[in-house]
Amino acid sequence: MDGLRAFVSSLRLSPLYVTEPVGGPPQPDFLNAAVAGRTALSPLDLLARMKGLEEAAGRTRTGVGRNRPRPLDLDLLLYGDERLDLPGLVVPHPRLADRRFVLVPLSDLLPDRLVPGLGKSVSELLAAAPPSRVERWPVPPAETLGTGRT
Numbered sequence: 415m416d417g418l419r420a421f422v423s424s425l426r427l428s429p430l431y432v433t434e435p436v437g438g439p440p441q442p443d444f445l446n447a448a449v450a451g452r453t454a455l456s457p458l459d460l461l462a463r464m465k466g467l468e469e470a471a472g473r474t475r476t477g478v479g480r481n482r483p484r485p486l487d488l489d490l491l492l493y494g495d496e497r498l499d500l501p502g503l504v505v506p507h508p509r510l511a512d513r514r515f516v517l518v519p520l521s522d523l524l525p526d527r528l529v530p531g532l533g534k535s536v537s538e539l540l541a542a543a544p545p546s547r548v549e550r551w552p553v554p555p556a557e558t559l560g561t562g563r564t
Contacts, residue, residue, distance in 0.1 A: 417467040421460070422451035428519035430551040436515065445551060448491070448519035457493045461503050464488040491520065497530045506530055514543040 419425055428448040435441050453460055471486035491507045498505040506529050510516060517540040525537040532539065 422453045425451040428522040432549045433515035434547045450523045511539045514546045518548045
């Protein structure tokens with residue numbers, strides 16, 4: 415969270431969820447969460463900063479295959495009411511509506527938010543999302559992240 419606070423204000427964090435991996439090789443469960451906030455950065459600059467945080471956490475993008483184990487994976491799901499289709503960035507995230515592990519934490523923060531281009535709210539998308547295991551993790555986010563703040 416502290417890394418995001420450097421360039422995102424009014425930051426809010428959803429509860430953490432334990433989720434099963436979707437696609438890719440066999441691997442342990444993931445922890446997923448969503449954050450919402452405000453930034454003065456453009457979408458591409460925001461994405462670049464997010465990728466920098468992933469690298470600082472030890473993520474590498476070398477090798478073959480998608481959905482490999484990684485220490486941190488940050489996705490830009492929404493950016494205001496914008497719809498973008500740029501090299502390396504599509505907003506809203508193109509698989510948002512199919513990912514329960516994304517929609518559950520996002521609905522904790524923005525249940526009534528209309529997703530641009532889909533004409534449905536986050537909670538409506540969640541109700542129609544394919545089933546997958548998404549369980550709330552019992553440790554509060556601030557304790558987990560060691561920040562003492564939410």
